[in-house]
Amino acid sequence: MPSFVIAEKCDGCKALDKTACQHICPNDLMVLDKEKMKAYNREPAMCWECYNCVKICPTQAIEVRGYADFVPLGATVTAMRSTEDIMWTVQFRNKEIKPKRFKFPIRRGVGEGQVKAFGHYPTGDGNLKSATLMCEPAGLNTEKGPVKFTAVPKL
Amino acid sequence: MANFETVTVETDLLICGGGMAACGAAVEASYWAKKNGLKVTLVDKAVMDRSGAVAMGLSAINQYVDLNSGANTLKDYCDYVRNDLMGITREDLVANIARHVDSTVHLFEKWGLPIWKDAEGKYIHEGRWQLMINGESYKVIVAEAAKNALAEAGGEYFERVFITHPLMDGDRCVGAIGFSTRQNKVYVFKAKATLVAMGGAVHVFKPRSTGEGFGRSWYPPFNSGASAFFTIYGGAEMTCQEVRFIPVRFKDAYGPVGAWFLLFKALATNAQGGNYMKENAAELEKWQPYGKVKPAPANIRNWLMMLDVMDGKAPIYMQTHDAIKAIAEKSPDEKAARKKLRELEAEAWEDFLDMTISQAILWAATNVEPEKRPSEIMACDPYFIGSHSGASGAWVSGPEDLQNEATRQEYFWGYPHMTTVSGMFAAGDASGASSHKFSSGSFTEGRIAGKAAIAYIADHRAAPNVDAAQVESLKAQILKPLDTFAQHSKTTTDPDVNPNYIRPTQFMYRLQKIMDEYAGGVSSQFKTSGKLLEKGMELLGYLKQDAACLAAEDLHELMRCWENVHRMFQADAHMRSILFREETRWPGYYFRSDKPSMDNANWLAFVNCTYDRKTEQWAMRKRPVKYLTA
Numbered sequence A: 001m002p003s004f005v006i007a008e009k010c011d012g013c014k015a016l017d018k019t020a021c022q023h024i025c026p027n028d029l030m031v032l033d034k035e036k037m038k039a040y041n042r043e044p045a046m047c048w049e050c051y052n053c054v055k056i057c058p059t060q061a062i063e064v065r066g067y068a069d070f071v072p073l074g075a076t077v078t079a080m081r082s083t084e085d086i087m088w089t090v091q092f093r094n095k096e097i098k099p100k101r102f103k104f105p106i107r108r109g110v111g112e113g114q115v116k117a118f119g120h121y122p123t124g125d126g127n128l129k130s131a132t133l134m135c136e137p138a139g140l141n142t143e144k145g146p147v148k149f150t151a152v153p154k155l
Numbered sequence B: 001m002a003n004f005e006t007v008t009v010e011t012d013l014l015i016c017g018g019g020m021a022a023c024g025a026a027v028e029a030s031y032w033a034k035k036n037g038l039k040v041t042l043v044d045k046a047v048m049d050r051s052g053a054v055a056m057g058l059s060a061i062n063q064y065v066d067l068n069s070g071a072n073t074l075k076d077y078c079d080y081v082r083n084d085l086m087g088i089t090r091e092d093l094v095a096n097i098a099r100h101v102d103s104t105v106h107l108f109e110k111w112g113l114p115i116w117k118d119a120e121g122k123y124i125h126e127g128r129w130q131l132m133i134n135g136e137s138y139k140v141i142v143a144e145a146a147k148n149a150l151a152e153a154g155g156e157y158f159e160r161v162f163i164t165h166p167l168m169d170g171d172r173c174v175g176a177i178g179f180s181t182r183q184n185k186v187y188v189f190k191a192k193a194t195l196v197a198m199g200g201a202v203h204v205f206k207p208r209s210t211g212e213g214f215g216r217s218w219y220p221p222f223n224s225g226a227s228a229f230f231t232i233y234g235g236a237e238m239t240c241q242e243v244r245f246i247p248v249r250f251k252d253a254y255g256p257v258g259a260w261f262l263l264f265k266a267l268a269t270n271a272q273g274g275n276y277m278k279e280n281a282a283e284l285e286k287w288q289p290y291g292k293v294k295p296a297p298a299n300i301r302n303w304l305m306m307l308d309v310m311d312g313k314a315p316i317y318m319q320t321h322d323a324i325k326a327i328a329e330k331s332p333d334e335k336a337a338r339k340k341l342r343e344l345e346a347e348a349w350e351d352f353l354d355m356t357i358s359q360a361i362l363w364a365a366t367n368v369e370p371e372k373r374p375s376e377i378m379a380c381d382p383y384f385i386g387s388h389s390g391a392s393g394a395w396v397s398g399p400e401d402l403q404n405e406a407t408r409q410e411y412f413w414g415y416p417h418m419t420t421v422s423g424m425f426a427a428g429d430a431s432g433a434s435s436h437k438f439s440s441g442s443f444t445e446g447r448i449a450g451k452a453a454i455a456y457i458a459d460h461r462a463a464p465n466v467d468a469a470q471v472e473s474l475k476a477q478i479l480k481p482l483d484t485f486a487q488h489s490k491t492t493t494d495p496d497v498n499p500n501y502i503r504p505t506q507f508m509y510r511l512q513k514i515m516d517e518y519a520g521g522v523s524s525q526f527k528t529s530g531k532l533l534e535k536g537m538e539l540l541g542y543l544k545q546d547a548a549c550l551a552a553e554d555l556h557e558l559m560r561c562w563e564n565v566h567r568m569f570q571a572d573a574h575m576r577s578i579l580f581r582e583e584t585r586w587p588g589y590y591f592r593s594d595k596p597s598m599d600n601a602n603w604l605a606f607v608n609c610t611y612d613r614k615t616e617q618w619a620m621r622k623r624p625v626k627y628l629t630a
């Protein structure tokens, strides 16, 4: 079932004010069975296998089993996401192929929640009716370029 | 009627959607709203951190014009887009986005998005216009900027509220109505200006996989035509509704091919090892002057591949192993070659893990090691994504300062990126005829439209006039599927089979079957004709009537009902537009077998349409294509 919940591991996010998987799923698929206090994917055939529920589950109770109608059994892809990077493990169906492990950064230099939207560059003319956007024209330039913009370019 | 509380929210600017374009709009509009004492409100059907097409992440920023380096000009970008779309493009919009997009990318970097850089600190390009990123958290970062901007300017955002319809005051848009997918509440947003950024549409056509893998469409199953419906229903003139997009991707799981083609320079061949781009080159003559442009337009590359498929030369393979070998061989010694190989391997897998994890699962499940053997590629199914290599969306005003004498009259009517409906703006997939915006350009268009919408509000300060009777009537219409289910579901032993109603999943299957068989879906290898379209439209007519019989058991299913009504309008606009355009222009997106060639004399023009919600009639029209560059 694309994403599936391991019954033993899911605690229904008891400690949180809302279930993390239900909160995050962009297609509104994860729901909590309040009697069992276990989550499940209510429409597996609408799952994009985006892994957002997998990445957010505090008890690592969610995994993905490739779509049964075209994916042979036996392979797994698992993700462990921290605040700065993500670790992936890819296990092949053929166990003779060595599993692959990758670690990639996910954000650089700015801590979670710390993004400052404004103020990175001065804003040119402050004119609501002009073509100049916030942080322009200065923000169009880099240290590398030979061209320096003092106005928003035209064709 | 089901008992729902009505929550009214008053704001100056309402942003519908929480994806790339909406986040760009939220940042830019908040900046200008703060200076002008105005309020911005954003509403998303999901949570902004992981909503829309970038929910999973991306491995590349596909639009970076790099004007500063002097390597490219705005004209270069306009030429590229014009050729890719076979001449049908609004250069004023393309150029407007392109001249700002670099500043957007520089902001992304300031916000913490890891963009790949070489030893000299220069961005690593995937292709001429594309930058490689570690993009697992691309959307998280962009959403954080949007939420922090809203907070700093005193704005607010609503998540898990599904927008169904625009609110109208005569010909002016005065907000939107929708419902919470968590609580029994209808939301009425009253706004002086409304910016539509609810993405494109998938599942209008039948996908290739119809079992558990139904949801593994290339385009995310959670973008369902809300932008198209919202603008169509509001009376906005729509453009390029025939220009769907069919990407070629790794077969079945639809993993990206961009890095393979552009970064690794891999070759795609037919089963006999033949290069279809070379072997079918004679075909390019038919699609001149666009056929022979380099790079060949996306739809033409599709078409040359499809010719081989139709000739029985499938499977088509991406020769991944040859490409990797060729790169590794350039290393000075064996040790360096091994190191390079490991690097390439990680890059290849990250490309999937950042944005199409299913493809990594499929490769692992079929024991594919890309450095050892090739992998199958294939055309996906048709999607509506005006920000990518499709072009469907609302017809919006261009900026004043980029028009020339010929274009000003046709393409400029006031505020940049405002639709033909006063107070209704559109960006990203919601706005048409400005393809190749991708994630960065959609965010940028959101910024441009966001600023323009604030300028509009500064000129139109009167409170929006929202008619209470209109709200009540829409509320009853929105909740009707719940009433229908409550009223009839107990009369049969199986609530799925009931003569009084249709549940949204079956409704969607019916829509998809019509589109697949009559409008050139997968099963007909994307071929259709005038006669097929006419018959398809007759069947769609019955579906439109039956939409009044949709039934929903709960809030989630109510959302599914409205998603499919939205898709149905996208389908309607699409069929009409293909029928109206009496030629074939994008053979790799759709082929009209009764009009099999391109007719530049008559059809180098936009096909636009408008819908009148009072009479339920559509009007079609041609609009001239006028270029800004030679």
Ligand SMILES: Cc1cc2nc3c(=O)[nH]c(=O)nc-3n(C[C@H](O)[C@H](O)[C@H](O)COP(=O)(O)OP(=O)(O)OC[C@H]3O[C@@H](n4cnc5c(N)ncnc54)[C@H](O)[C@@H]3O)c2cc1C
Pocket (backbone or CB within 6 Å): B016, B017, B018, B019, B020, B021, B022, B043, B044, B045, B046, B048, B051, B052, B053, B054, B058, B059, B060, B061, B062, B063, B161, B162, B163, B164, B197, B198, B199, B200, B218, B219, B220, B222, B223, B224, B226, B227, B355, B387, B388, B427, B428, B429, B430, B437, B438, B439, B440, B442, B443
């Ligand atoms: C598989 C795939 C790969 C791609 N790869 C790349 C790439 O490598 N590089 C690149 O630059 N671009 C890429 N793109 C393109 C890029 O993702 C889009 O151009 C961009 O996301 C478009 O922005 P948008 O705001 O129009 O739509 P989206 O970002 O999709 O946002 C749509 C928003 O609308 C919301 N919404 C939808 N319906 C409703 C409703 N009824 N009510 C309220 N809210 C609603 C959604 O929840 C979402 O927040 C890719 C796209 C896809 C599909």
Ligand code: SF4
Pocket (backbone or CB within 6 Å): A005, A009, A010, A011, A012, A013, A019, A020, A021, A022, A032, A038, A039, A056, A057, A058, A059, A060, A061, A062
């Ligand atoms: S996030 Fe994990 S623990 Fe919480 S409800 Fe979902 S599956 Fe259970």
Ligand code: SF4
Pocket (backbone or CB within 6 Å): A002, A003, A024, A025, A026, A027, A028, A029, A030, A041, A046, A047, A048, A049, A050, A051, A052, A053, A054
């Ligand atoms: S993988 Fe994505 S689409 Fe599927 S249930 Fe999890 S969050 Fe939802």
